[in-house]
Each structure stands twice: as C-alpha cells, then as structure tokens.
Amino acid sequence: MDSKHLVGRDSKREESQIEALATLPPELEEEIGKLDKDFWVSKEKLKEISERFGEELAEGLEENGKNIPMNITWVLGFPTGRENGSFLTLDLGGTNLRVCWITLKDSKRGDLDVKQHQYKLPSELKTGEAEALWNYIAEFLEKFITDLDLKGTKDDPLPLGFTFSYPATQDYIDHGILQTWTKGFDIKGVEGEDAAQQLRDAMAKKNLPIRLVALINDTTGAMIASAYHDPSTIIGAIFGTGCNAAYMEDCGSIPKVAKTAGITPDTPMAINCEYGAFDNAHRVLPLTKYDTAIDAESPRPGEQAFEKMSAGLYLGEIFRQVLVDVHSRGLIFKHQDVSKLKQPYILDTGFLSAIEDDESEKLSKTGDAFKETLNIAPTEPELEFIRRLAELIAVRGARLCVCGVAAICRKKRLSSGHVAADGSVANKHPKFKKRWAGAMAEILEWPEDREEDPIVLTSAEDGSGVGAAVIVAMTLERAKRGKMVGIKEQG
Structure with missing residues (x-):
C-alpha cells in the first residue's frame, strides 16, 4: 500500500481529511470525494448544531410536549x-x-x-x-x-x-x-x-x-x-443503540417543576434529556439522501432525527445503503450476487468498527468479513473504498454525538469534569473517543496548547x-x- 497521507486538505472545501492508505481508480476516488463532502460536519456546522441544541434543551425545560422532552x-x-x-x-x-x-x-x-x-x-x-x-x-x-x-x-x-x-x-x-x-x-x-x-x-x-x-x-x-x-462525573451519556444524555439541573431553572411543593430552587434534579429527537424539524442537521431513506423506511418516520444520524442502530445501515447505491451505479461489486447486501440492517455498527480496526495486510480481515456476512468478495480497490466509507460515517457519528453534550456544558457553564459514556459505540469503536474529544475542543474552543482536555469522556459504570x-x-x-x-x- 502507499504510505499514509491525508486527502481533503483544502479547508475551504470542508472535507474531512480521511486517511488514504491506497490509490483508488478515478471513478471511486471521485465517488469517495462526493461522499466526503456529504458526510463531513465542519467546525462551523458543529457550532450551529450545538447552538440549536441549547435552544431545544431550554424549550424542553419550560414545558412538557416539546421536541426534546427534558424529562424530570x-x-x-x-x-x-x-x-x-x-x-x-x-x-x-x-x-x-x-x-x-x-x-x-x-x-x-x-x-x-x-x-x-x-x-x-x-x-x-x-x-x-x-x-x-x-x-x-x-x-x-x-x-x-x-x-x-x-x-x-x-x-x-x-x-x-x-x-x-x-x-x-x-x-x-x-x-x-x-x-x-x-x-x-x-x-x-x-x-x-x-x-x-x-x-x-x-x-x-x-x-x-x-x-x-x-x-x-x-x-x-x-x-x-x-x-x-x-465524584468528578458531570454528565451521563449513551452512545450505543440510541443516543442520549442526563445531567443535574437546579429546580429553579426548570419552569415546569419550579412551583412543585417541597422543591426549593437550589434542589438538584437529574434531567433525562431524551435528545435523540433533536431537530425533528430538520432545521440544522446535515441530512444526506441516505438519512432521508432510513427515516422513511423506519417504524416512526419523522421522529428521532438526531438518533437516526448518530446512533449505533443506524450507522451500519447508513453504510449499507451507500454501498447499495454505489453498486446500483455499476461502481463496485460488479458481477457479484448482492442479494444479502440488500437486506436492511444486515450490517451493524460492530461491522464498521471491525473495518476501522483492521490492520491486516491488504485489509484481508475486512475481505473475509464481507465474504462471510454478505457473500461478496471485494477487490483491493473496493476494500480501500469500503474502509474510507466506514471512516466517513463513523467520523460523522462521533462529531454529531458531541453537539448535545457541548450544549449542556455551555448551558451549565461546566468547564471541567468527566462525561460518563455507556454504549457499544462509545466503548467498542476503536476511534470514537479521540474523535469525540477533537470535536468537543472545536465547539468549546479549547486552547490548542492545552496539556490535557478539561472535559474527558470516561467509560460509564453499569x-x-x-x-x-x-x-x-x-x-x-x-x-x-x-x-x-x-x-x-x-x-
């Protein structure tokens, strides 16, 4: 394979700087470039999403029935x-x-x-x-x-x-x-x-x-x-099948319970945000055609918009939908039986994690996984395309997962502490924590010369x-x- 280098260095194009480990044929290089633009979430976009997140969190504290319910x-x-x-x-x-x-x-x-x-x-x-x-x-x-x-x-x-x-x-x-x-x-x-x-x-x-x-x-x-x-725990988060966070809010800042008998304004109350429903109105989330298709085919179209773009239940399905689309245009898996690939949700997030964790020569472990799970034998260029695609989708998921936690930190003026995260994506994906920390630094404007991150993602207890x-x-x-x-x- 070629020596490692980065693609997408032109920041004006807002590409994600995914690693290129091998050269792709021109048609696949062009395709991955388009997908890179579709799935990359820039620093400016992260900040916009987090800002809107803060607004929806506040609305949920005001009264019941809002988009993010902010459940007491x-x-x-x-x-x-x-x-x-x-x-x-x-x-x-x-x-x-x-x-x-x-x-x-x-x-x-x-x-x-x-x-x-x-x-x-x-x-x-x-x-x-x-x-x-x-x-x-x-x-x-x-x-x-x-x-x-x-x-x-x-x-x-x-x-x-x-x-x-x-x-x-x-x-x-x-x-x-x-x-x-x-x-x-x-x-x-x-x-x-x-x-x-x-x-x-x-x-x-x-x-x-x-x-x-x-x-x-x-x-x-x-x-x-x-x-x-x-005792340094400030927030609990789930990055697994679904996505969510909980934190402590003073009851005086929760209008829908502020007048409850026996509650004083300084009483801390754990809030279960349930923010998988963030931006159901599609005001700020950067939807791709694959996200739109997943929503339309789900049991509850129009609901859980944020969850469907970032949670473990859906990342493998996004990956599968892209592969089906690219195959339908004759770019990959030519003359192969793709009937298994066309089965919804046949690929889970663990499948993507294994691809990103594959350090075998010529991505042979990924090739074996495709043969075993999908009865498809990818070529070497196809394996490189697959690896880059898995990275694009996982990077977007990790960066989006930061937005709600960052909004809570800004709302509560939390400048240090531990975010205790549970779930398969947080604890089993090999690169999630590093990507999450990088996006958190972008939103909260941490200094580049910091010796350590002030807010750290830790593995949640049971x-x-x-x-x-x-x-x-x-x-x-x-x-x-x-x-x-x-x-x-x-x-």
Missing part, C-alpha cells in the same frame, strides 16, 4: 458513595432483558457485589402486545428470584429498580408514562400508559414479593452509577444495574427521612 426523573442530587443494601434491578434494553441482585456495601466507596442473568428478547415481543411483554418480564423475574432463592414477603418485599430506557413522563420516581417507543420497538398498548404500573400488574398476577421503587432511564443510571465511584440500585437506595433513604416529594406511596 425525581432523582434529587448525586449519590454520597455511602449508599448500601441489596436491591433487585431489571433492565429492558433494546436487545436484552437483564435482571440483577446487587449488594452495595458501605465498607468503602463503590464496593459492591452483582449477581445477574441476561435473556435475549424474542423479536416478536418488540412489535407485539403490551400484555405479552409484561408477562414475559414477570416470568423471568420469578425465575430469577427462585434460582437465587431470594426471600421477600408482602410486608417486606424485594426492592426493585426498573431501568426503562425509553422516553417517559414521570410525575413520581416510581411511575412513568411512555411517550414513544424508540430503538425499533412498537409494542401496542404501552404508549400513553404507565409502564411501571403495567409491570406491577403483571407481577401481582404472579404474586411476586417485589416492590417497584424507582423507574429509571439508563442514561440517568449511568450518570448516578459513575458518580457513585467518581447504569442499568448499579445505577438503578444506587437510585433505589437513595429513594428509600429519602422516604425514610420523610422527603416524599416525587415519590408515590405504593401500599
């Missing part, structure tokens, strides 16, 4: 690190159902014990009926507590933290009305209903000795779990497990002290 969570403040006890946690994620029994110990900060089981959600549940979902979950809760011989009674039930990673309106910490399904879910009979109560009803049918204490979003959980170990347990402990302690604001008493 009734998690009042960060943990002390001294929370203790044993708690049941349940995580309904985009792919799996996870149940844990977590013991927080007071012997030293962050000391804990976790026992867990994980179950893959049947695909039919994701588009089925509410009753089937909750009955399925209740069955596995019953199996888990039986297998671990956990003893609860009607008078002393096992305390449960339910991580429900979907946008929900919470008038209390122990209930949550689902606003809209995301992550490809479309289960009938849950939207507009109290998901916590539906789970309680399913557990009651089985006489399970469990009390649902708190309904938690995974992003809030990631922030709290990380703060339990790391938000859906440990975070949920810590929040349950905080909630029970608050109730014990008679601080019942945001807690609905459950028999």
Whole structure:
C-alpha cells in the first residue's frame, strides 16, 4: 500500500481529511470525494448544531410536549458513595432483558457485589402486545428470584429498580408514562400508559414479593452509577443503540417543576434529556439522501432525527445503503450476487468498527468479513473504498454525538469534569473517543496548547444495574427521612 497521507486538505472545501492508505481508480476516488463532502460536519456546522441544541434543551425545560422532552426523573442530587443494601434491578434494553441482585456495601466507596442473568428478547415481543411483554418480564423475574432463592414477603418485599430506557413522563420516581417507543420497538398498548404500573400488574398476577421503587432511564443510571465511584462525573451519556444524555439541573431553572411543593430552587434534579429527537424539524442537521431513506423506511418516520444520524442502530445501515447505491451505479461489486447486501440492517455498527480496526495486510480481515456476512468478495480497490466509507460515517457519528453534550456544558457553564459514556459505540469503536474529544475542543474552543482536555469522556459504570440500585437506595433513604416529594406511596 502507499504510505499514509491525508486527502481533503483544502479547508475551504470542508472535507474531512480521511486517511488514504491506497490509490483508488478515478471513478471511486471521485465517488469517495462526493461522499466526503456529504458526510463531513465542519467546525462551523458543529457550532450551529450545538447552538440549536441549547435552544431545544431550554424549550424542553419550560414545558412538557416539546421536541426534546427534558424529562424530570425525581432523582434529587448525586449519590454520597455511602449508599448500601441489596436491591433487585431489571433492565429492558433494546436487545436484552437483564435482571440483577446487587449488594452495595458501605465498607468503602463503590464496593459492591452483582449477581445477574441476561435473556435475549424474542423479536416478536418488540412489535407485539403490551400484555405479552409484561408477562414475559414477570416470568423471568420469578425465575430469577427462585434460582437465587431470594426471600421477600408482602410486608417486606424485594426492592426493585426498573431501568426503562425509553422516553417517559414521570410525575413520581416510581411511575412513568411512555411517550414513544424508540430503538425499533412498537409494542401496542404501552404508549400513553404507565409502564411501571403495567409491570406491577403483571407481577401481582404472579404474586411476586417485589416492590417497584424507582423507574429509571439508563442514561440517568449511568450518570448516578459513575458518580457513585467518581465524584468528578458531570454528565451521563449513551452512545450505543440510541443516543442520549442526563445531567443535574437546579429546580429553579426548570419552569415546569419550579412551583412543585417541597422543591426549593437550589434542589438538584437529574434531567433525562431524551435528545435523540433533536431537530425533528430538520432545521440544522446535515441530512444526506441516505438519512432521508432510513427515516422513511423506519417504524416512526419523522421522529428521532438526531438518533437516526448518530446512533449505533443506524450507522451500519447508513453504510449499507451507500454501498447499495454505489453498486446500483455499476461502481463496485460488479458481477457479484448482492442479494444479502440488500437486506436492511444486515450490517451493524460492530461491522464498521471491525473495518476501522483492521490492520491486516491488504485489509484481508475486512475481505473475509464481507465474504462471510454478505457473500461478496471485494477487490483491493473496493476494500480501500469500503474502509474510507466506514471512516466517513463513523467520523460523522462521533462529531454529531458531541453537539448535545457541548450544549449542556455551555448551558451549565461546566468547564471541567468527566462525561460518563455507556454504549457499544462509545466503548467498542476503536476511534470514537479521540474523535469525540477533537470535536468537543472545536465547539468549546479549547486552547490548542492545552496539556490535557478539561472535559474527558470516561467509560460509564453499569447504569442499568448499579445505577438503578444506587437510585433505589437513595429513594428509600429519602422516604425514610420523610422527603416524599416525587415519590408515590405504593401500599
């Protein structure tokens, strides 16, 4: 291969300076140049997006029903690190159902014990009926507590933290009305209903000795779990199947809760932004024709605009759509069977990560992956095109992921600290953190001669497990002290 060099050095053309490891035929060089322009997000564009982000965050704090809902969570403040006890946690994620029994110990900060089981959600549940979902979950809760011989009674039930990673309106910490399904879910009979109560009803049918204490979003959980170990945590973020962030806001700066009885203006409240819906009106996001196609073919066209451009569920699909388009114009995979390539969502973000992580001679590992997954044998020039395309899409995703966090930092005047990030994109993509940090520096105008970054992306602790347990402990302690604001008493 040729020695490494950069393409797109002309800043006026706003190209992304992707690495060229080999020469491409003229037609593919021209094509990757066009795609470079389509997918590159300049410094100026990042700032424009982040500015608009700040406006939508403020609108969501004003009142419910806005584009970014800015959901209040009734998690009042960060943990002390001294929370203790044993708690049941349940995580309904985009792919799996996870149940844990977590013991927080007071012997030293962050000391804990976790026992867990994980179950893959049947695909039919994701588009089925509410009753089937909750009955399925209740069955596995019953199996888990039986297998671990956990003893609860009607008078002393096992305390449960339910991580429900979907946008929900919470008038209390122990209930949550689902606003809209995301992550490809479309289960009938849950939207507009109290998901916590539906789970309680399913557990009651089985006489399970469990009390649902708190309904938690995974992003809030990631922030709290990380703060339990790391007091420098300022924001929790998810860069995985979906994208989201949570942070602490003073209640006096949240008009929709400022007059709630028992709340003082300086009371900190965790806000679950749910900003995957940012810019659904398409005012600032640099959409390509591939983004438009993905939205049109999704279960919820017109919703989750930002998520569909930056989250892990969609990056592999964007990559696939580009390859299908370029093939349709006779530029790649000539005389090959591309029937598998035409299957929506056959490629995930892990596939892209492996391409960028491929240091094998002549990208042989990427070639093997294409043969195994798609039954396609790319030529050497095609492999170089594939590698550059994967980089373009991943770079855009990482740079976009910065915009919401940067808006929060500017709003709260946060100049240093740790952004605790969870999710497959943040923690498994080999170059995400470096790209994220570079874009953050551009938006916040960090000095080029800095010795270290003032705001650092760290790997979040287990938000859906440990975070949920810590929040349950905080909630029970608050109730014990008679601080019942945001807690609905459950028999």
